[in-house]
Structures are given as C-alpha cells and as structure tokens.
Amino acid sequence: GSLAVDIIETSPIVIAVPDDACQAPVQVTAVASSSGGDDVSTTFVYAIDKSDSTFFEYDLTTFQLQSNALASQINDFYNGLTDLILNQFAFSKNVGVVTFGSQSFIASPLSTDDVAVQASYSNIGAQGITCCSCALESIAELLQDPANAAIRGSKVTIIFLGDGRCNRIDPATGVTPQAAAAALIDQYQANIITIAVGDTNCEQLDAAIPNRQECIETDTPASLDLNTLFGATLLNGTITIDSDAQSTDLSGGEQESFIWQGSLGLGSYDVVATATGQDTSENVASVTDTELTFLQIVDQTPPTLSCPSDKLVFKELDARTPVCADSVFYTTPVGDDNCPSVVTLQTTGLVSGATYPEGTTTNTFEATDASGFTTVCSFNVTVTCEGPNTNRAETNSPTASPTISPTQGPAGSPTQSPTVSPTQGPTANSTESPTSSPTQSPTSGPTQSPTTLPSYIQTYSKSDCLSDN
Known part of the structure; x- marks a missing residue:
C-alpha cells in the first residue's frame, strides 16, 4: 500500500530522569502520510482505449464520425491523474502510456515529464475494435524494454480504461487477455485498476481481466475522485511503548501527526509507531506501515551521603581505667537517591559503639546507586588521654595505695595496719613496750582471751586518750 509513517521526534533518544524523581516525562511524535514514503517507488502505466466507440460518435446529419464528449472526459481524467502522480505523490517514480484499438501502441516510454506524458494520449483515437489482450501485451513489452527496466519502480500499477467488450484473443499471438493480465501480476506483482466508461460496465471488463484489484x-x-484509485486514506495512528498503546484518529487527513505521552522509569524501550489507512488500489480493508525505534531512560544523579562531624574524645586515666581507649557512638550514614536500591558500605574505620584506640581513626562510607554512581564521605574520631599512669600499655590495675608489710618498717616504729580497727588511735612514735592488752574488742561482742601483742605496738587506755597528754 502507499502509506508511510515516520517517527520524527523522540525527545531525545536518551532521556535522563530529573534529580528529584525516578521517572522521566516522555513525548514521542510520529507523522503518517497517505502519499507514501521514500522507500516505495511505483511505476504507473496507462492503458487507454482509443477505439472508435470511445473517441468517436456517428453524426447522423453529416454521416461522419466526430469526436465525442467522452473523449474529452478521458483526456481530462488522465491529465489530472498525471499531474497528481508526477507532481504530488512522493511515492511515484514514472509513467508509461499504451493506447489501443484493434492494435496497441506504446505511446510513451517510462517518463517523469508530465507534459510529454499528457501529449502522448491526447490525440484522437484510432479506428478499430477493442483488443484488451493487445494492450496488456504492449504493457509487458514496455516494462521489459531495457531502457525502461533500468528505471522501473519496485511496484507497478496499471490504470486500464475501456468502453467495450474486449474478451477476445490477440489475433497475432493467440494470447487471451486473462493470460496476459496474469503474466503481468506474476512477473511484476502489478495492481490492475479497471475503469469502465461509455456503454460498458465492470461485468464486461471483468470477463477479460478477472484478476483486477478494483x-x-x-x-x-x-469527475472521478482520484484518491479512490490508489493511495490510502488515513484512518488512525498508534504509538506503543512498554505495552502502552496510545491511538489518535487521523481520518480525513493526507498527512497527520500523532503522539505518545507518559512517564517511564529507568530502562530501554522499543517504540513502535503504526499508521492504518484504507487502500483502495489494493482493494483491501486497511493497510498499515510501521516504524520502529528505541529510547533509553537513565539516571545521571549520584546519591547523597552525609557523615557526622569529626569527634574528639578526651579520657582521664585512673586506677580503674588505665588504658587509653573509649567506646564511641555515632549515627551511621545512610545514602539516599532519587531512585531506590542505594547500597551504603563502610570502607574504613570502626562501627558505631566500637572501642576506639588512642589517636585518630578515619571512618569512610560509600553509597552506590543502581546506575553505578558513587558518593563518598568520611569523618575522624580522635581519642586523647591524660592521667598519672604514663605506661598506657599497662593492663594490671595498681593498688589504691601502697600496702606496707608489717616487717617492712623499722623495729620500734609502729605503723597503721591495712586492717586497723575503727577505734585505733593515731600512730605514736613511742618505743615503750605495751603494758597490757585489751580484753574487749572495740565493738561489743563476746569476751576474748588476752593476746600477746608484738613489741612494737603500744597500747593506750581510755583514760590515756581522754587525758590532756
């Protein structure tokens, strides 16, 4: 069929989603034309009946043949057809002309010169009866001619006009019109459109050319509407992306645009634009032409990632915490993106809540989105310590105060025992030996047996403690 569709805009082939969304707005525009496309080139051949009955009528007054009104009608019809084919239809390549009566003639080889083509059939018709098989054989000769074969289109459409019965065998070759028409269809996939004028009708022409298209x-x-002969009348256009088909009514136009609008997520998509029309030249209900392209939706926005501020931890060392290290807590960074599926990893440092050693530890985090874009952030944790223990590697806790062994001090120099009784008085620097030993514990309790005290411990009585001395 002579129908064409082209995708003219895909705004553009690669579309980036906006920074704040994971879908992109898309509009695809296609144009359908009923005048075909550059990939179709059609050769048209006219077969024009020039027999007596077509171009002449008998004048009963003068008893002579004279040109009739039908002859002028036929010439006007073909003149308009030639102008349309050669000057307006983009899919036309050239036109050839065969005229016939009792014999047939190649009036014009394949040509793109509209004036020359029109002049080739404007002469008054030839005498003789209608030999349709002769005309069809001459069309085959025209198309086979080497000079014409080099410029012949990929399609052939024959416009055959006759006004009488033509179901007769070519007397020179014995070929029937049915056989001649079948040969053209088989060899050139020709579309044959017949036009019955004057006293004839389609039934009579069909007897000679039964395999015509229309x-x-x-x-x-x-007065014929030339669009009823060939070409296509647009019906609708449809663009399909990702199973979403959007159709537009194109009825009545010769060239119409149609669009697809919507939003698409990340990925690659096939775009199929199809135009549907009514093709009368092929006598079918509808014809279509399809154009295929693709578009890709991409994310060009890297993820966002924010780390905490640097942390400075100060620790005072003492007997209970002699090691310079401390637990540090922070909010773990998590990447964010306009599209989901962001993966965040810690690549250096320690996790939140871990024990951080003295010095500086760098924590580094990396967020990667589904498109492969990566964002990195980092922060430092610094631990410093201060205290009496300078040996920071020491792990044994020292005693709160030195413990002096009873044998550690010099004889006669009593000192406080680690388990001094609460009622024990202050240590006295006296060399006097004890004269007695207490018979009762500083606290109330059962009577204990006297105990012999070491010589370096001096005892005092209650009265001694209350005296001025």
Whole structure:
C-alpha cells in the first residue's frame, strides 16, 4: 500500500530522569502520510482505449464520425491523474502510456515529464475494435524494454480504461487477455485498476481481466475522485511503548501527526509507531506501515551521603581505667537517591559503639546507586588521654595505695595496719613496750582471751586518750 509513517521526534533518544524523581516525562511524535514514503517507488502505466466507440460518435446529419464528449472526459481524467502522480505523490517514480484499438501502441516510454506524458494520449483515437489482450501485451513489452527496466519502480500499477467488450484473443499471438493480465501480476506483482466508461460496465471488463484489484464504472471519468484509485486514506495512528498503546484518529487527513505521552522509569524501550489507512488500489480493508525505534531512560544523579562531624574524645586515666581507649557512638550514614536500591558500605574505620584506640581513626562510607554512581564521605574520631599512669600499655590495675608489710618498717616504729580497727588511735612514735592488752574488742561482742601483742605496738587506755597528754 502507499502509506508511510515516520517517527520524527523522540525527545531525545536518551532521556535522563530529573534529580528529584525516578521517572522521566516522555513525548514521542510520529507523522503518517497517505502519499507514501521514500522507500516505495511505483511505476504507473496507462492503458487507454482509443477505439472508435470511445473517441468517436456517428453524426447522423453529416454521416461522419466526430469526436465525442467522452473523449474529452478521458483526456481530462488522465491529465489530472498525471499531474497528481508526477507532481504530488512522493511515492511515484514514472509513467508509461499504451493506447489501443484493434492494435496497441506504446505511446510513451517510462517518463517523469508530465507534459510529454499528457501529449502522448491526447490525440484522437484510432479506428478499430477493442483488443484488451493487445494492450496488456504492449504493457509487458514496455516494462521489459531495457531502457525502461533500468528505471522501473519496485511496484507497478496499471490504470486500464475501456468502453467495450474486449474478451477476445490477440489475433497475432493467440494470447487471451486473462493470460496476459496474469503474466503481468506474476512477473511484476502489478495492481490492475479497471475503469469502465461509455456503454460498458465492470461485468464486461471483468470477463477479460478477472484478476483486477478494483473496477470503477463512470460516464464522466473527469469527475472521478482520484484518491479512490490508489493511495490510502488515513484512518488512525498508534504509538506503543512498554505495552502502552496510545491511538489518535487521523481520518480525513493526507498527512497527520500523532503522539505518545507518559512517564517511564529507568530502562530501554522499543517504540513502535503504526499508521492504518484504507487502500483502495489494493482493494483491501486497511493497510498499515510501521516504524520502529528505541529510547533509553537513565539516571545521571549520584546519591547523597552525609557523615557526622569529626569527634574528639578526651579520657582521664585512673586506677580503674588505665588504658587509653573509649567506646564511641555515632549515627551511621545512610545514602539516599532519587531512585531506590542505594547500597551504603563502610570502607574504613570502626562501627558505631566500637572501642576506639588512642589517636585518630578515619571512618569512610560509600553509597552506590543502581546506575553505578558513587558518593563518598568520611569523618575522624580522635581519642586523647591524660592521667598519672604514663605506661598506657599497662593492663594490671595498681593498688589504691601502697600496702606496707608489717616487717617492712623499722623495729620500734609502729605503723597503721591495712586492717586497723575503727577505734585505733593515731600512730605514736613511742618505743615503750605495751603494758597490757585489751580484753574487749572495740565493738561489743563476746569476751576474748588476752593476746600477746608484738613489741612494737603500744597500747593506750581510755583514760590515756581522754587525758590532756
């Protein structure tokens, strides 16, 4: 069919999603034309009945043949057709002309010169009966001619106009019109459109050319709507992306645009634009032409990632905490992105809540989104210590105060025992030996047996403690 569709805009082929979303707005525009496309080139061949009955009528007054009104109608019809084909239809390549009566003639080889083509059939018709097989054989000769074969289009459409019965065998070759038409269809995939004028009708022409694509009956061929002969009338256009088909009514236009609008997430998509029309030249209900392209939706925005501020930890060392290290807590960074599936990893340092050693530890985090973009942040944790223990590697806790062994001090120099009784008086620097030993514990309790005290411990009585001395 002579129908074409082109995708003219895909705004553009690669579309980036906005920074704050994971879908991109998309509009695809296609144009459909009923005048075909550059990939279709059609050769048209006219077969024009120039027999007596077509171009002449008998004048009963003068008893002579004279040109009739039908002849002018036929010429006007083909003049308009030639102008449309060669000057307006983009899919046309050239036109050839065969005229026939009792014999057939190649009136014009394949040509793009509209004036020359129109002049080739404007002469008054030839006498003789209608030999349709002759005309069809001449069309085959025209198309086979080496000079024409080099410029012949990829498609052939024959416009065959006749006004009488033509179901007769070519007397020179014995070929029937049915066989001649079948040969053209088989060899060139030709579309044959027949036009019955004057006293004939489609039934009579069909007897000669039964495998035609369409037949039109008319007494005024000049008034025919040429779009009913060939080409296509647009019906609708549809663009499909990701199973979402959006259709537009294109009825009545020769060239119409249609669009697809929507939002698409990340990924690659096939774009299929299809135009549907009514093709009368092929006598089918509808024809389509399809154009395929693709577009890609990408994310070009890296993820966001924020780390805490640097942390400074000061620790005072004492007997209970002699090691310079401390537990440090922080909010673990988590990456964010306009599209989901962000992965955040810690690449250096220690996790929150871990024991951080003296010095500086660098914590580094890395966030990667689904498109492979990466963002990195880091912060430092510094631990410093101060205290009496200078040996920071020492792990044994020292005693709160030195313990002096009883044998450690000099004889006669009593000192406080680690388990001094609460009622024990202050240590006296006396060399006097004890004269007695207490018979009762400083606290109330059972009577204990006298104990012999070491010579370096001096005892005092209650009265001694209360005296001025």
